[in-house]
Amino acid sequence: MTTAARPDADLTELLVDRVRAATTRGTALRIVGGDTKRWYGRRVEAEPLAVAGHTGVLRYDPAELVLTARGGTPLVEIETLLRAHGQHLPFEPPSFGPTATIGGTIATGLAGPGRVARGPVRDQVLGARLLTGDGRVLRFGGEVMKNVAGYDVSRLLAGSLGVLGVILDVSLKVLPAPVATRTVRLELDSAGAVEWLADAAHRGLPLTASFYADKRFWLRFDGASDAGLDGVCATVGGETLANAAAERLWRDVREQQHPWFLQAQRRLWRLHVPPNADIRPFDSAGACAFEWHGAQRWLVDVDRDVAIEIAREAGGHATLFRGEDGMPEVFAPLPPAMLDLQRRVKRVFDPAGILNPGRLYATL
Amino acid sequence: MAADERLVSDLAAVLGPGLLISPDACVAFECDALTAHRHPPDLVALPTSVEQVRETLRLCRQHRVPVVARGAGTGLSGGALPVPGGLLLVLSRLDRILEVDPVRALARVEPGVTNLAVSEAAAPYGLYYAPDPSSQVACTVGGNVAENSGGVHCLKYGLTVHNVVELQLVTLGGELLTVGADAGDAPGLNLLSLVIGSEGMLGVVVEVTVRLLPLPRRVELLLAAFDDVGRCADAVGTLIAAGIVPAGLEMMDAPALRAAEAFAGCGYPLHAQALLLCEIDGLAADVEQDLARTRRLLEQAGATGLQVARDADERRRLWSGRKSAFPAVGRLAPDYYCMDGTIPRRHLAAVLARIDELSREHGLAVANVFHAGDGNLHPLILFDAGKADELQRAERFGAEILEACVAAGGTVTGEHGVGVEKLGPMCSQFDTGELEAFHALKRAFDPDGLLNPGKAVPTLHRCAEYGAMRVHAGRLPFPHLPRF
Numbered sequence: 001m002t003t004a005a006r007p008d009a010d011l012t013e014l015l016v017d018r019v020r021a022a023t024t025r026g027t028a029l030r031i032v033g034g035d036t037k038r039w040y041g042r043r044v045e046a047e048p049l050a051v052a053g054h055t056g057v058l059r060y061d062p063a064e065l066v067l068t069a070r071g072g073t074p075l076v077e078i079e080t081l082l083r084a085h086g087q088h089l090p091f092e093p094p095s096f097g098p099t100a101t102i103g104g105t106i107a108t109g110l111a112g113p114g115r116v117a118r119g120p121v122r123d124q125v126l127g128a129r130l131l132t133g134d135g136r137v138l139r140f141g142g143e144v145m146k147n148v149a150g151y152d153v154s155r156l157l158a159g160s161l162g163v164l165g166v167i168l169d170v171s172l173k174v175l176p177a178p179v180a181t182r183t184v185r186l187e188l189d190s191a192g193a194v195e196w197l198a199d200a201a202h203r204g205l206p207l208t209a210s211f212y213a214d215k216r217f218w219l220r221f222d223g224a225s226d227a228g229l230d231g232v233c234a235t236v237g238g239e240t241l242a243n244a245a246a247e248r249l250w251r252d253v254r255e256q257q258h259p260w261f262l263q264a265q266r267r268l269w270r271l272h273v274p275p276n277a278d279i280r281p282f283d284s285a286g287a288c289a290f291e292w293h294g295a296q297r298w299l300v301d302v303d304r305d306v307a308i309e310i311a312r313e314a315g316g317h318a319t320l321f322r323g324e325d326g327m328p329e330v331f332a333p334l335p336p337a338m339l340d341l342q343r344r345v346k347r348v349f350d351p352a353g354i355l356n357p358g359r360l361y362a363t364l
Numbered sequence: 365m366a367a368d369e370r371l372v373s374d375l376a377a378v379l380g381p382g383l384l385i386s387p388d389a390c391v392a393f394e395c396d397a398l399t400a401h402r403h404p405p406d407l408v409a410l411p412t413s414v415e416q417v418r419e420t421l422r423l424c425r426q427h428r429v430p431v432v433a434r435g436a437g438t439g440l441s442g443g444a445l446p447v448p449g450g451l452l453l454v455l456s457r458l459d460r461i462l463e464v465d466p467v468r469a470l471a472r473v474e475p476g477v478t479n480l481a482v483s484e485a486a487a488p489y490g491l492y493y494a495p496d497p498s499s500q501v502a503c504t505v506g507g508n509v510a511e512n513s514g515g516v517h518c519l520k521y522g523l524t525v526h527n528v529v530e531l532q533l534v535t536l537g538g539e540l541l542t543v544g545a546d547a548g549d550a551p552g553l554n555l556l557s558l559v560i561g562s563e564g565m566l567g568v569v570v571e572v573t574v575r576l577l578p579l580p581r582r583v584e585l586l587l588a589a590f591d592d593v594g595r596c597a598d599a600v601g602t603l604i605a606a607g608i609v610p611a612g613l614e615m616m617d618a619p620a621l622r623a624a625e626a627f628a629g630c631g632y633p634l635h636a637q638a639l640l641l642c643e644i645d646g647l648a649a650d651v652e653q654d655l656a657r658t659r660r661l662l663e664q665a666g667a668t669g670l671q672v673a674r675d676a677d678e679r680r681r682l683w684s685g686r687k688s689a690f691p692a693v694g695r696l697a698p699d700y701y702c703m704d705g706t707i708p709r710r711h712l713a714a715v716l717a718r719i720d721e722l723s724r725e726h727g728l729a730v731a732n733v734f735h736a737g738d739g740n741l742h743p744l745i746l747f748d749a750g751k752a753d754e755l756q757r758a759e760r761f762g763a764e765i766l767e768a769c770v771a772a773g774g775t776v777t778g779e780h781g782v783g784v785e786k787l788g789p790m791c792s793q794f795d796t797g798e799l800e801a802f803h804a805l806k807r808a809f810d811p812d813g814l815l816n817p818g819k820a821v822p823t824l825h826r827c828a829e830y831g832a833m834r835v836h837a838g839r840l841p842f843p844h845l846p847r848f
Binding site for chain 2: 061062063064065066086087109119120122123132136137138139140142143144145146147148149150151152153155156158159160163164175176179198201202204206223224225227228231232272273274275276292295296315316317319331332333334335337338339341342344345346347348349360361364
């Protein structure tokens, strides 16, 4: 699909009016950007609030390493712009579809393979303008690298799934894209891959991504020079992928289009655990793949109790990433005191609880 | 003694010798490193366990006594200034390194552990803790969390908020909460970034899990001299636009570099009007390539002299001037006042020129030594508190610098925090709506308003007064810069 050139549009006033009207009527709203990640989180039954029309890159100066864009700006537009200047979003967000927006990217807080080396989504958030549930427009953070004035509300929006407000615009720290990159494939079983990673922790390798599935283990190294990376590849061994194949591989992992992900029939569990957690219980539970040097593991079609228990035993937590199983919660339960605190934090921004109610937890 | 006797006896039962009540003992804690503001605490608690912290907070809530948490007291904005009728909770005795996990590259520490001690404990494994505020020998990790401290390596390695993965937080009610996660993304809202940099307003941090980085394989330090401050400032943007992200990129102007040279004898070129210290680290092959490109770019940007440190000794010597710049500048006048605004890098030259103008207007000298890569300015205003009205003039000069930073699209504090010092300038950065949201957030964590009351976020009343004062001054600061 090709998109025709479309003018940038500032829908702030329209969105404020819609939110205020909903507040008055007491109507819950479901914030919809590019509608590519509706399946993530709990299902919200509410009137849609379309924000994809609120578009435009507001400021981008490559020398500042900062980009500010309206929430509805397509992710692909931002990535293309950055690429033209040799820069990128270091957390390599998945889009899950061509219409994904930058606002939805920040609100879901999902990061791709580079997260393990370059940090989560929130690390790159510098500032945001937020439309609250009672129709206020508030600006937090800014466009500078260091800023400790006021509580850091803008980073809190990463992964907030719209329960605090609509991201009207967001300022992100961007980084130079790596000049050189190499991907190698090793033939290892899962235990061998975990062991390889534990050993690599001491070797100072420029490892920026890893993916294990079906006894194959891919590693990506990034650097400033081809010469340096060729040296790295020689010490690591295995087969070096051609650039195009490597790019396709990491895109497929990020977008879950890799064949391993396509086998999921009913549900896909995401488990965040210590990277060196024993892999055996995961393997015995069913098909298991992992990224982020072992810290993000995927299980296909296992039962809820099994997924939760394996994650807990390993010192982490499980999320029902995709697939309905008729259960009330998809994210790991919070201790009651923490859930209460989060509900109070929500009320600061959404006193009537009309924005994406229940998307994170039934009562949040 | 102001505190009520029942509270004192209850606290004594919890803390034993860790409770100080005599004015002679308490006066030692009357200020942090912002020494212009002092108030001796009525009570000082020095807990040695998390349980003592929880009990102390519960008792303070029960007796409605305000609590100010403090680490080593190296803060520069008065965040740990005791409040009248309050208890000062000094966490320096919670100083155990609980765990260093070299495979996961994590360290779990108590809040009273010093910043440098974390790197020292990690060093045997070839790892270190990246944030390195200049006070790192003394400042504590808990204090770093409260202030979201930076250092000279932030551009590449981030601030405290980028290097902490999990906290244990005690609320005023004595509840112990896990914030963030040491494995992947925390479920629910991630309150980590809200708590980091919150200046002790939301809770008391009793345990911190930080991520550790591998010590870089190769480090090179380049010193570039310029005969013009503006050209030096512009060179910073040139480097970064070319895709180079130095580990450190520090700038000093003539007064600062001369003071540093006189103090440390570090070999700075005294004829220069400005100098850049540019540290590049990483893999050997990458560092060589980036170093060559950096040299070329700096030459093109008009550097009059370039010097690459020959070895680790020379690197240490060149850094020693930068790291001792504050005390070195401190010798130029009886007192100095350190500012901490951050601006977009493209405005560095213009804002430095504006600071120079203000210096002449106020009749007070200024030296600039700062984190140029981050656009984080540290103008040091020189004055003599012994002379009539010089402190007031210095404070006014400082406030006008911060307003210039806000007008340039920046912030009134990059890494030192608001504390009591920048409550006024906060009013020029935030509107009523944001300030109300900050107060509401505090209430969500601390409904009784007893944690560090009066700090970090100005009351609307105060801003009304501050605004009136600014309007009275007659004109917008920094009129030639775009506003957004």
